Amino acid sequence: MTTTTSQIRMEQVREDVRRIGLSGSWRVNDSRADVGMELAALDRASGIQRIEVVDDGITDWDSALLTFLRALHAMSRSRGVAVDVSDLPEGVRRLLAMADSVPERTGARRSTDTVLWVTRVGARTVKGFRDLRDSVSFLGELTLAFGAMLRGRARFRRTDFWAVIQECGPEALPIISLISVLVGMILAFLGAVQLRMFGAEIFIADAVAVGMAREMGALMTAILMAGRTGAAFAARLGTMQVNEEIDALQTMGFSPMEFLVLPRALALILMMPLLAIYAVALGILGGAVVGILMLDLTPTQYYVQTVNALSLNAVVSGLIKSAVFGVLVAVSGCMQGIRCGRSASAVGDATTAAVVNAIVYIVLADSLISVIYVITGF
Amino acid sequence: MTDLPPYLQISDLTMAYGDFVIQRDLSFTIHRGDIFIIMGGSGCGKSTLVRHMVGLKAPARGTVAYDGMSFWDANAAERARQLRRIGILYQSGALWSSMTLAENIAVPLEAYTILSPADIADVVSLKLALVGLAGFEDYYPAEISGGMRKRAGLARAMALDPDILFFDEPSAGLDPVSAKLLDDLILELRDSLGATVVVVTHELASIFAIGDDSVFLDPDRKTMIAQGAPKDLLRSCEDPTVQAFLRRGVTDKERS
Structure with a gap:
């Protein structure tokens, strides 16, 4: 197994406070700790009111760290848990604040609902008829x-x-x-x-x-x-x-x-x-x-x-x-x-x-x- | 100049692509001889509004009336007559790329005037000279720079001496000096030809330099939220969106 350059350390400070210590190099092209599992574990844990993210010696970071933190934010927001990142490097905090400064415009995100095949067939048929009408009107013109x-x-x-x-x-x-x-x-x-x-x-x-x-x-x-x-x-x-x-x-x-x-x-x-x-x-x-x-x-x-x-x-x-x-x-x-x-x-x-x-x-x-x-x- | 009767009247206009409403309930008038600015943040429908005003897109609701006559309710001949009084400078010039500059300008002249070919050539070189492109008659649009294409587009828009000129983002992609020259040209055209000018822009410098009257479109509320002379809006409009726009997001407090 390859050694990972980034480390996550979980620590239960109090009954309702979980501390996450981050260390090592958090870069996109490094092989990093599997944050998905940690997040899932955090998601399952109950009774947590507050998550403190602390800097245990982050040597290097880029978007990889930010995406992890945003995922953490999104998860905790949906569960009403406060996240404290005040210990992290200033650049990280400023970029996180910037990403949150303009809230997502409601309705801007395209829905990716799976469409029933009946709906697709219907839509194709309607489009086919519209194309046919287009061609006929073009010929007419x-x-x-x-x-x-x-x-x-x-x-x-x-x-x-x-x-x-x-x-x-x-x-x-x-x-x-x-x-x-x-x-x-x-x-x-x-x-x-x-x-x-x-x-x-x-x-x-x-x-x-x-x-x-x-x-x-x-x-x-x-x-x-x-x-x-x-x-x-x-x-x-x-x-x-x-x-x-x-x-x-x-x-x-x-x-x-x-x-x-x-x-x-x-x-x-x-x-x-x-x-x-x-x-x-x-x-x-x-x-x-x-x-x-x-x-x-x-x-x-x-x-x-x-x-x-x-x-x-x-x-x-x-x-x-x-x-x-x-x-x-x-x-x-x-x-x-x-x-x-x-x-x-x-x-x-x-x-x-x-x-x-x-x-x-x-x-x-x-x-x-x-x-x-x-x-x-x- | 507001004592003249309204030239172009937009009432109750709703613009939509299918079910997707872009702007609703737009009502304003443009007076003869004014330089009218359509402003607003990116993607608020400024260019779409112009497409409605020049007959490229029919409104979902409401009317566009020139001299009190609704454009979209008129018959084809009346519309064609109205279109001949309109000149448009498109964002990228929209010159017909298979024709030289001279041919581009000559096309409307050949179609709508009784000028002889020699006279047309004279008019063409006059129009090109007016926009500072004398001698470029035989160049193709692909052979000249973006700024020159824009000016050539303006020469074509002016070919038939229109009553009203539309400019779609005239200074987009131009360096500050060329943008300033284009502003001066717009002012000069208004003053010398007496043409009405409608400009879509979000360049603050030119908004204040040339605008007599304006309307502000807001993409979030999907309607117009202010109208009036840009300088008055800067002074007295209380809407925070308009103020932020006209002051590049700088509030009074930060300035002092």
Whole structure:
């Protein structure tokens, strides 16, 4: 057992007076006597009216001594026992007095009552409904802002709009290129394994073209843009909220919805289909590389097969999807940003929520639209 | 100046976040041309009161009336018209960080005036010169110091020559000399433009230097406990909290 540097000595002076002698070094990083047991013993003892704390040779002290004394104080106060610390070093007494000089403000301490799980479920549900209502009203406000724009009444800076276009259009091309080529190649590989069994390698071109155009082009672009641009929107607007920049807009009579959200939503809705088309083209290119180098198809063969496989419907259905995904990414990014709290961690939360929500919305919308396409035969 | 009709009237105002009441039963008037101080200890709701006065937060109860017209009962167009007469300097300046100082000041001018771009540029450099930032047109807010950001924020607040200017803790984070300069600027603006000024502060030096009238909010009693000219409050207010505040906690006995 390690030797402790601090010692407590208990002494019953009179029947109703207990003396506590403290000695040694009372420092936070020392191994100290177990004061908890002593306090508990004191708490059990009955008939004590007065506790004298005396200095038996305290060599060194810091917060460790003070916390012990405060615990002693709190215990004795609840039992109506007087504590005399007049023998302790002056610094200790002054700090204790200082800690007691401003009484705890009633109601300031947060209650840490354990909450029943039913209550928690209820609170979550209520919050869920409130979030849903928030989203719907945000969409409504955005629609009104679009209406105002169509009537030429929305106020936002054209330069902001072009800057966002640049940000979520051309600047996204490198990452979109990389991912699309790879996705195209992966589709071709996957298809090749199956189709080779039937000697139908040429249909790789169909699989890649239709897969990219109907599904993967729009989906991959949307998920990339959710992580890239949706997160940027949320962080940007959230920081503006923290800096009171959004307040400044409002008090100057600008609607944040028109000034900040509208140009971003508009830019994404315009850019997303373009990026999707680009992704489809590069995906097909990736597929062609696999087809030509590994399956010994000629470029002409691959090209003709692709052109025959691609229908206008396939391309248009992908474009419609990507426009819808654009709205979803813009809305979840901007909404989280605008509704952001006023701290650094709130900006982080907003960014995370923006990306997660956007991806969930994208996948849900993708399923829904695919079902509609199947039903309508589009 | 108190013979003029009240410009801004707060009656029976209760401010709350949900169920949590911050201040209740606030009633006071601000007269045209006055420098009105909102003071009180930290966390008593001074800034929240300003948010109510400039239309950022609706009151739980009571009214905020400009020229006898209730702000929160008015329709959207009327509110927008009122907001255009208000200028606000936020605590940290709240400049739009993606725009240069010139663009920051030009935004309200482009939206609400019929000035040509060349005229707007002239107005912008005038406003920047007034706050001692001539030549800083093309700087971004992140490239200048905190004190300069605050002054640039003031230039933006003055862009539309507002009737009433709100200052949220103007001297917070400024060194004593800059704080004094800002006080002088506030006095100068009032005297030359005839603007009404509302200042949230707990800097004693500026309270006494510029305040014509004031209201004192108490976080414990959750309401206003004194109003009047700060110098009069110092002399004649008997509330110990107000006295302690205005004398930095020093009582008369300790002074003599």
